[in-house]
Amino acid sequence: MILWIDEFGEAHVANDLDDGMIDAINNSEAVFYRFDTDTKKYQYHNGTNWITIKEG
Numbered sequence: 001m002i003l004w005i006d007e008f009g010e011a012h013v014a015n016d017l018d019d020g021m022i023d024a025i026n027n028s029e030a031v032f033y034r035f036d037t038d039t040k041k042y043q044y045h046n047g048t049n050w051i052t053i054k055e056g
Helices: 019-026
Strands: 002-006 011-014 030-036 041-045 050-052
Touching (some): 019 030, 030 050
Antiparallel strands (some): 002 030, 030 041, 041 050
16 A cells, blocks of 8 residues: 655555656655555655665
8 A cells, every 4th residue: 555645735545656656756746655564664656666764
């Protein structure tokens, strides 16, 4: 499950990223977060890959 916040600050939920969502990331129109159940860490998507959010 992916939580995403659009350019208006509204939160949405999606099951997977699509091309339109990747475009929104690259155009700085949205941010996307998920909880990785394998690593037990939160991640954000940078338009190419999921990046683990470092604690601290």
